[in-house]
Amino acid sequence: MLLIVWHSRTGAARAMAEAALRGAEAEGAVxxxxxxxxxxxxLLAAAGYLFVCPENLGTMSGAMKEFFDRxxxxxxxxxxxxxxxxxxxxGSDGSGAERQIERIVTGWRLRRIAEGLTVNLGAQTPEAILAAKTVPDDALKKCHDLGQSFAAGLAMGAF
Incomplete structure (x- = not known):
């Protein structure tokens, strides 16, 4: 089973997680x-994990960090x-959140099965950062495809 763990403040990460879910549902348990x-x-019940969150202030969101802490x-x-x-x-490159998650899962000895997917929404002003987000269709398609291929790989025993 694929477990998708997500946190969202403005709706973008939630939309990304739901798109991945739609892709994964056709391929296996999610x-x-x-x-x-x-x-x-x-987490013990799952064979693989997709972690989806926003980058806030150059790191993963606090709620996602708290999930890893627990x-x-x-x-x-x-x-x-x-x-x-x-x-x-x-809002820009997402690399801070990627690095933080990578450090944590390295301690768990997890295996990355796909390059990190970052959706840059370009929010740079306080108003844009705090506003509800709409994720472009092409980015949602990438999330869908990631969920689909991840679930298919788990179902086939590829990872």
Whole structure:
């Protein structure tokens, strides 16, 4: 099963996670959980993980960080070798959030199965940053395809 863990402040990361879910549903078992709801048991039950969040102030969002804080130590040594991928909603490059997640999952010894997907929404003013976001269709298609290929790979035993 693919577990998609997401957090969103302005709707962009949620739309990305839901697009990935739609892609994954046709290929196999998938579960979509908000970061605040995801537990160590949920991660133990999954074969792979897609982490979807916004980049805020150059790092992953606080709610996503709190998810990792709650689940990291209970899962240490329990999920090694499982597959993961990331999708970041960013106002610019998203690299800070990517690096932060990469450092955490390195401790879990997870395997990245796809290059990080960053959707740059170009929000640079306080008003644009705080505004509800609409993710372009081409970016949602990339999220859909990531979910579909990830779930298909899990179903085939490729990762």
């Amino acid at each position: 579960c979509l959980l908000a970061a605040a709801e995801a537990t160590p048991a949920d 689940t990291y130590y209970p899962l240490l040594g329990e999920i090694e070798g499982r597959a993961f991928a990331t999708a970041i909603a960013a």
